[in-house]
Amino acid sequence: MKRELGMLGALVVICLVLFLSNADFLGQSNAINTLRQISMLGIFSIGSGFVIITGGIDLSVGSLVGLTGVIIAKISSQATGGGGHSLLLGVTVALAVALLIGLVQGLLITKLDLQPFIVTLAGMLLIRGVAQTIVQGGTLSLGTSPILKLANGGLFMVGGDPLVPWPLVIFLGVIAISTYVLHYTVLGRYIFAIGGNREAAAYSGINVRRVETTTYVVSAGLAGVAGVCYAAYIGQMSQQVGVAYELYAIAAVVLGGCSLRGGEGTVLGIVIGSTMMRVIDNGINMFQLRYTDAEGIRRLWRLNPNWTFVIVGAVILIAVVLDQVVHMVQAAHRIRAGAPAAGPPPEPKAS
Amino acid sequence: MAADPDPEHASDLLVMRGIGKRFAGVTALSDVSLTARGGEVLALMGENGAGKSTLMKILGGVQPPDGGEIRIDGQAVSFDGVGDAKRCGIILIHQELMLAPNLDIAANVFLGAEGKRSWLAPLPRGEAYERTAKLLARVGLDCPPSTLVGSLSVGQRQMVEIARALSHSARIIVMDEPTAALSADESKRLFAIIRQLRAEGVAIIYISHRMEEVMELSDRIVVLRDGRNAGELPRAEATTDKIVALMVGRDLSGHYFPARPDPPPAGRETLLEVNDLLVPGAPAGITFNVRRGEILGFAGLVGAGRTELAQAIFGVTPARAGSMTLDGKAFAPRRPRDAINQGVYLAPEDRKRHGLVLKMSVAQNTSLPDIGHYNRWGWLDRRTERRMAQAEVARMATKTPTLETPVGSLSGGNQQKVVLGKWLAMRPRLLILDEPTRGIDVGARAEIYRHIAALADQGIAILMISSDLEEVMGLSDRVAVMRERRLVGILERAALSAERLGAMMTAAVKAAA
Numbered sequence: 001m002k003r004e005l006g007m008l009g010a011l012v013v014i015c016l017v018l019f020l021s022n023a024d025f026l027g028q029s030n031a032i033n034t035l036r037q038i039s040m041l042g043i044f045s046i047g048s049g050f051v052i053i054t055g056g057i058d059l060s061v062g063s064l065v066g067l068t069g070v071i072i073a074k075i076s077s078q079a080t081g082g083g084g085h086s087l088l089l090g091v092t093v094a095l096a097v098a099l100l101i102g103l104v105q106g107l108l109i110t111k112l113d114l115q116p117f118i119v120t121l122a123g124m125l126l127i128r129g130v131a132q133t134i135v136q137g138g139t140l141s142l143g144t145s146p147i148l149k150l151a152n153g154g155l156f157m158v159g160g161d162p163l164v165p166w167p168l169v170i171f172l173g174v175i176a177i178s179t180y181v182l183h184y185t186v187l188g189r190y191i192f193a194i195g196g197n198r199e200a201a202a203y204s205g206i207n208v209r210r211v212e213t214t215t216y217v218v219s220a221g222l223a224g225v226a227g228v229c230y231a232a233y234i235g236q237m238s239q240q241v242g243v244a245y246e247l248y249a250i251a252a253v254v255l256g257g258c259s260l261r262g263g264e265g266t267v268l269g270i271v272i273g274s275t276m277m278r279v280i281d282n283g284i285n286m287f288q289l290r291y292t293d294a295e296g297i298r299r300l301w302r303l304n305p306n307w308t309f310v311i312v313g314a315v316i317l318i319a320v321v322l323d324q325v326v327h328m329v330q331a332a333h334r335i336r337a338g339a340p341a342a343g344p345p346p347e348p349k350a351s
Numbered sequence: 352m353a354a355d356p357d358p359e360h361a362s363d364l365l366v367m368r369g370i371g372k373r374f375a376g377v378t379a380l381s382d383v384s385l386t387a388r389g390g391e392v393l394a395l396m397g398e399n400g401a402g403k404s405t406l407m408k409i410l411g412g413v414q415p416p417d418g419g420e421i422r423i424d425g426q427a428v429s430f431d432g433v434g435d436a437k438r439c440g441i442i443l444i445h446q447e448l449m450l451a452p453n454l455d456i457a458a459n460v461f462l463g464a465e466g467k468r469s470w471l472a473p474l475p476r477g478e479a480y481e482r483t484a485k486l487l488a489r490v491g492l493d494c495p496p497s498t499l500v501g502s503l504s505v506g507q508r509q510m511v512e513i514a515r516a517l518s519h520s521a522r523i524i525v526m527d528e529p530t531a532a533l534s535a536d537e538s539k540r541l542f543a544i545i546r547q548l549r550a551e552g553v554a555i556i557y558i559s560h561r562m563e564e565v566m567e568l569s570d571r572i573v574v575l576r577d578g579r580n581a582g583e584l585p586r587a588e589a590t591t592d593k594i595v596a597l598m599v600g601r602d603l604s605g606h607y608f609p610a611r612p613d614p615p616p617a618g619r620e621t622l623l624e625v626n627d628l629l630v631p632g633a634p635a636g637i638t639f640n641v642r643r644g645e646i647l648g649f650a651g652l653v654g655a656g657r658t659e660l661a662q663a664i665f666g667v668t669p670a671r672a673g674s675m676t677l678d679g680k681a682f683a684p685r686r687p688r689d690a691i692n693q694g695v696y697l698a699p700e701d702r703k704r705h706g707l708v709l710k711m712s713v714a715q716n717t718s719l720p721d722i723g724h725y726n727r728w729g730w731l732d733r734r735t736e737r738r739m740a741q742a743e744v745a746r747m748a749t750k751t752p753t754l755e756t757p758v759g760s761l762s763g764g765n766q767q768k769v770v771l772g773k774w775l776a777m778r779p780r781l782l783i784l785d786e787p788t789r790g791i792d793v794g795a796r797a798e799i800y801r802h803i804a805a806l807a808d809q810g811i812a813i814l815m816i817s818s819d820l821e822e823v824m825g826l827s828d829r830v831a832v833m834r835e836r837r838l839v840g841i842l843e844r845a846a847l848s849a850e851r852l853g854a855m856m857t858a859a860v861k862a863a864a
Contacts, residue, residue, distance in 0.1 A: 187470035189454075193462050196451030203413070203449040204463030205434035214470075263453035 003257040003323065007272045011279065018283045025286045032161050034282045036151065039171035040229045041248060042274035045256075046178050047222030048249040049270045050215040053182070054194045055262025056109070056116040058216060060123035061223045062245030063131065064101060066237070068094040068227025070131040070140065072147065073237040079143035081135075087147055095224045101127065102220025106213030116216075124246065132239040141236040150232035167229045174222065179267040191215060195262030251312070252277045255319050280315055284308050363425075364389040364554045365410075365523055370419035372405055379405045380578045382419075387523060387554040392545060394569035395558045398598055398792035402578040403558050407525045410556075411443035412436030423523075434463070440522030444512045444529060452501030457483040459500050460515045486514040491540050504654070505532040513544060524548065525556045530564060531789075534652045535856070542568060560793070561819075562591045574598055599794040608797075608825035609804035611646070611844070619643045622812040623664075623682070623695075623781055628673035630656060630663045633836040636673045641781070641812045646803065648827030649816040650852050656836030657816045658700055661783045664814070665697040666690045677781070691720060694780035698770045698787060700816070702763070706770045709759030713751050714740035716758050717773045743772030747802060764795025771802060782806065783814045788822060800826055820849055832856055 018025040025031070044061050051058045075083045076090030083090075105123050109116050134140075142148065154162025155169065182188040190211045193201040202208045230241060250260075256273025258265030289301040303311075365387040372380040380402045387393050397403050409416045412430030421428050423439050430436045436443075450459045457479045483496035492510040500508060509529060516524050526545075530538045545555055545568060559565055565572060572589050574581040574597040582597040619642045627636030633656055641647045649657045663670045666684030675682040677693055684690040687697070699705035707716050717740040718725055725732045740754050747768040751761055758769055767787060774782060787803065788796045803826060807813050817823045823830055824847050831841045832855040839855050 181471065184473050185471050186468050186474060189458060189462070189474055190470075192454060193451045193458075196453035197449065199447075200449035200451050200459075201462070203433055203443070203445065205432065205437060206463050263451065 004269050022286045022288050036165045036167050038275050038278040039167040040226050042171050044223045044226040045249040045252040045274045047219035049253045050218045052258050053265045058219045059120040059246045062242040063124045063127035064223035065227040065242030067127050067131040068224045069231030069237045070134050072231050073140035077142050079141040081140045098220045098224030102217040106216030110209035110212050139236045139238040147232045366422040371417045389552040389554050391570040392555045392568050394565040394572040397575035401575040442516040442521040443525045446527040448508045450500045455497045457496040490514050506537040523554045527558045609801050624676045626674045629671045630659045637838045644807050644810045645828045646807050646813045648823040648830040650823045651833035655833040657833050696774040696779045697783040700785035707758045712755045714754040721777050747772045764791045781812045785816045
């Protein structure tokens, strides 16, 4: 939990600094929009977390987010290029396709013993290509489809904005269910055991292949759910939707304290990691400094938005470096203390 | 020892008959039979590759046999997976401990035992912790069940494995070299638990290379050789020589350890002098010297600080204080390269992780530490590389199909020969051997011993760390004993005895404090 607390502290400080520099950061429209963004990223990051905790990786997430939206637009949109069928049909087909892709990738990885990186890399390219083919290189508008309300609507409407947008409601549901599954059930225990020592898990009689396959299905399924939200949020689908999102997910998961070696991580951590990613992204637009220039004119200094990736990359690096330094200091303390068993458990624990 | 008067196998809990197994065309087991009774300790012995592990994996449901039958209580059984075997009360404790370091003790003990529970069922937490606490008390491990396994020592993890076996109310427990990483105290506790289990009617199949353990514990000894039954001895008739003869198929006694020059090469000049060297983590400095052509053994329990000392001399973890001289010149390696440049080499304890690149070939491994030597205008001189590797393979009599064979596919003994060969190619002055025969067969051991002795005869100084007392006593000119990261004494060859070494290694000789 220590790591989560540290990240939470850093997050609060960042929010405070942003609020002090620009009160609009917590203004109604920006706050709600940021919440919506956090929720959509968080939904599929948690899915990625399932895979990463077993020691795997899923690179197809971003393409799946895109494909889901494209399928919905193709089937349900009333606008040109759409099929005009019911929204229910579109969403159902889209989610079914996502789950099916997850299942196929999972089976390829576990049954044929292929490397997850390669399988999901191929999946990422292939799925992106399919989405591109469906939109024929252009865009598909969702027109005035009722699905748009999913992004704009929510609970407790104030003026035109919901205080709790629907994506946040979905996100909270995903958090609750995944916390239960990952930290309180037999399946969750299996996922951590596989990430900690695959062989030990297999020799304990755990059906490692089935558990791993399940994590890829969960990842793809949650990418599909996020894809539905993004479709509603953007309103028109192009081949660009969801590009590089798998990397955002991995970044959020790692920021949240999961190890890519597997066996470590919490849902809470992933939630904090996703929030961090989006707050920084939003903060780069919001941050401003007031100053008076030489002629006595009050001016605003803003961050150049081109720095976004520089800052996001730096934050991730700083987080993992700090984490590693803490681990090394703790290890040194243990050695000085003598027997390795003497010290308290060194790593944050999920329970 | 309850001798069973019944000649028929009436009381046989387990009967394995005619078991065969082939891997990719290679016969691992052929027509192997084995019986075990409740309330007996059956020692299963054989060289590496004799088929012990394969037989036990078949028993544990890890692999299916190609042929033969397994009966438990007279009932024919077949296992589809580890779970099936567990339900029949068969528990395997592997040599590489099968624990998840990121989970706590209770989670590891009950891992997989969730059994029929649905995946989405909640974990039984409180109950699991209570039962684990009781099991830990039984195996004498004084840790709360919520302790992370990753923070336990290897010996403590072994106890967790045993607690897990007990949790299954096992009827047959297979232990594969369980004492390999245990201290003397931990081994004693393990033996007490084994005897208690035997008294409770559990059949224990005990795999070990350590003769004295087998002699102390077992009721019966079954020996495998080349995937077949080589013979069986009741404890009363077993002697070390008889067992070894069955294992290797020939009589080895007499020339197991090569002769050392007598009197020892004391007159020769000192090669390495170590003065008050403070190894990181050690409470005090260490002082000793080693002469040219001398084998200085290092005895001690696992964790006595011998490996750390070796790493300090080799520059892996430089010493904090003190000094060393090599041939009278100051020697203070900050990294392995410094030591290598001075002709000081280390053959590490964990061959597979630190000594070799398993996926690379015999030739590539041999040339690796001195790769610059094979540099011709930026190209790797493969002809010279091959020639040098060929010479070392011939010198060490390494059994390898070709020089291009990946080292990982050789046997442990031959892997060790490659490790020795790669350093020999560079004309060492001082060779540090950390557990040179760990995991190596009896037959191959004798050969490694001969090589080590031959190296010393050529004037190379050798520091040999070993937890095998027989080996230390048989091969060393002098033996340094370490305990709790201190050097507690150096014995001349004439003064060596197992009792004296054992007493020095454990705290039996109380210090004035």
